Amino acid sequence: xxxxxxxxxxxxxxxxxxxxxxxxxxxxxxxxxxxxxxxxxxxxxxxxxxxxxxxxxxxxxxxxxxxxxxxxxxxxxxxxxxxxxxxxxxxxxxxxx
Numbered sequence: 001x002x003x004x005x006x007x008x009x010x011x012x013x014x015x016x017x018x019x020x021x022x023x024x025x026x027x028x029x030x031x032x033x034x035x036x037x038x039x040x041x042x043x044x045x046x047x048x049x050x051x052x053x054x055x056x057x058x059x060x061x062x063x064x065x066x067x068x069x070x071x072x073x074x075x076x077x078x079x080x081x082x083x084x085x086x087x088x089x090x091x092x093x094x095x096x097x
Contacts, residue, residue, distance in 0.1 A: 001021075001022070001061055001062070001064070001065060002019050002020070002021055002061075002062045002064040002065070002066065002067055002069070002070045003019070003020055003021075003022055003027070003030075003059055003060065003061050003062060004017050004018070004019050004020075004059070004060050004062055005017065005018045005019075005020065005027075005030055005031055005034050005057055005058070005059050006057070006058045006059075006060065007034070007038065007055060007056075007057055008055065008056060008057075008058055009046075009047035009049075009050060009052040009054065009055055010052055010054050010056075011047070011049075011050050011052065013047045013048075013049045013050060013052075014081075015043065015047060015048075015055060016034070016038055016043070017074075018030060018033070018034040018037070019062070019067065019070055019071075019074060021066070021067050027059050031057060031059070034057075048085075049088075
């Protein structure tokens, strides 16, 4: 069963997510790798939607049995979120002008 570690604000806006298979790695190892990855990325230490700085990690089970099953769905969701982020940036830019 595939699980997700999400980096969330209190309003559950997701800053980052990482899937893992507990049959292959422990939750602790998956969280450690996620933290290492995030430390290398140029992300702000707050929620870009609500501005909260109270961020936390959450580990949840998914409906997916394998990473092969989860991967295409997660990639499609990633593309959807990238698109939504671009829309939010355009709206914010328009409001500033």
